Amino acid sequence: NAGVTQTPKFQVLKTGQSMTLQCAQDMNHNSMYWYRQDPGMGLRLIYYSASEGTTDKGEVPNGYNVSRLNKREFSLRLESAAPSQTSVYFCASRPVGGASNEQFFGPGTRLTVL
Amino acid sequence: KNQVEQSPQSLIILEGKNCTLQCNYTVSPFSNLRWYKQDTGRGPVSLTIMTFSENTKSNGRYTATLDADTKQSSLHITASQLSDSASYICVVSAKTGANNLFFGTGTRLTVIP
Numbered sequence: 001n002a003g004v005t006q007t008p009k010f011q012v013l014k015t016g017q018s019m020t021l022q023c024a025q026d027m028n029h030n031s032m033y034w035y036r037q038d039p040g041m042g043l044r045l046i047y048y049s050a051s052e053g054t055t056d057k058g059e060v061p062n063g064y065n066v067s068r069l070n071k072r073e074f075s076l077r078l079e080s081a082a083p084s085q086t087s088v089y090f091c092a093s094r095p096v097g098g099a100s101n102e103q104f105f106g107p108g109t110r111l112t113v114l
Numbered sequence: 115k116n117q118v119e120q121s122p123q124s125l126i127i128l129e130g131k132n133c134t135l136q137c138n139y140t141v142s143p144f145s146n147l148r149w150y151k152q153d154t155g156r157g158p159v160s161l162t163i164m165t166f167s168e169n170t171k172s173n174g175r176y177t178a179t180l181d182a183d184t185k186q187s188s189l190h191i192t193a194s195q196l197s198d199s200a201s202y203i204c205v206v207s208a209k210t211g212a213n214n215l216f217f218g219t220g221t222r223l224t225v226i227p
Contacts, residue, residue, distance in 0.1 A: 004157070040123075042203065042219035043158075050212050058213065090157050101207055102148065103215070105157030 001026050004106035006091050012112045013081045021076040021109050023091030030096040032074035033058075033103070034066060036087040043090065049074055051096070081113045116141045118206050120218035127225055131194055135221045137187040137204030145207040145214070149178055149189050152201040152220070161189070161202075194225045 004025045013019055025032065030051045035043040045058030049068040063085060065077045074093075078085060091106040118139045127133050139147070146165045150158035162173045164180040164187060171178050175198075177190045191198055204218040 040219065043217045045213065045215075048213055056212060092157070101146070102160045102163070103158075103205075105159070107157055108155070 003027065004091055004093055004104050006089075006106035006109050008109060009107065010110050012114065013078075014114050015082060017081050018077065018079050019081065020078075021089055021091075021111075022073070023075065023106060024073045025091075025093040025104070026072065027093060027095070027104065028071070029093035029104070030071070031094050032068065033092040033094075034064075034074070034076045035090045035092065036060065036085075037090060037108075038087050046076065046089075081111075083113045085111065086113045087111060116206075116208060116216045118204055118216045118218040120202075120204050120221050122221060123219070124222040125224070127194055127223070129194060129196060129225050129227050132190065132192050133194060133223065135189045135191075135202050135223070137189070137206075137218055139185050139187075139204070139206045139216070139218075141185075141206040141208050141216050143209040144182065144185075145209045147180060147187050147207070148205045149176075149187075150203040150205060152203060154200070158201075158203055191223075194223075196225050196227065199223060199225045 007022045033048040034046040047066040049055045052071045089109045092103045094103045121136045148163045149161045152158040162178045175192045180187045201220040203220045206216045208214040
């Protein structure tokens with residue numbers, strides 16, 4: 001099992017450019033998440049998908065869109081990148097139900113917007 | 115308001131020494147609390163989970179405690195190693211809500227030889 005995979009690992013954009021961050025999981029998890037991590041601010045939730053076919057805003061959704069393509073894949077799109085979106089982006093997944101509800105994280109995408 | 119606060123923000127210790135990281139929360143209704151370890155350049159990985167009825171749980175040199183009455187948890191690392199250098203993140207789950215996970219900002223631990 002590969003777990004949670006993210007592409008690309010690194011990306012540099014110019015202000016105003018668009019791009020899509022890809023995430024896939026092979027653990028048959030129902031829920032998937034996108035976070036950004038900035039120094040001193042911890043992980044902040046951008047969007048999440050509780051199950052296939054649903055998406056909801058998190059704490060910092062402005063400037064982003066998401067697509068839950070199928071149960072495995074959850075993509076994050078920046079339509080017009082801004083320097084404030086320079087960050088490390090993590091995708092995560094977790095099963096629904098049960099006491100543990102452990103989240104499994106991908107390796108992250110480091111994005112720089114110039 | 116559901117919040118998770120961690121202290122200290124950063125910590126430097128000598129290899130072989132012990133240390134304790136703190137997590138205070140106001141999440142309600144409480145379901146469980148997880149400690150994650152995040153190595154530089156990697157995603158977080160779960161170390162241990164604490165449920166309401168558990169006071170102490172060990173995972174090798176890591177021991178987590180939970181006081182549900184005072185809403186505090188600690189992560190104690192014994193005989194630290196260079197590989198313990200990482201960020202440690204406390205995540206508290208609420209029993210209700212579609213998005214029921216609340217994250218602390220983490221403690222950055224550096225172990226020096």
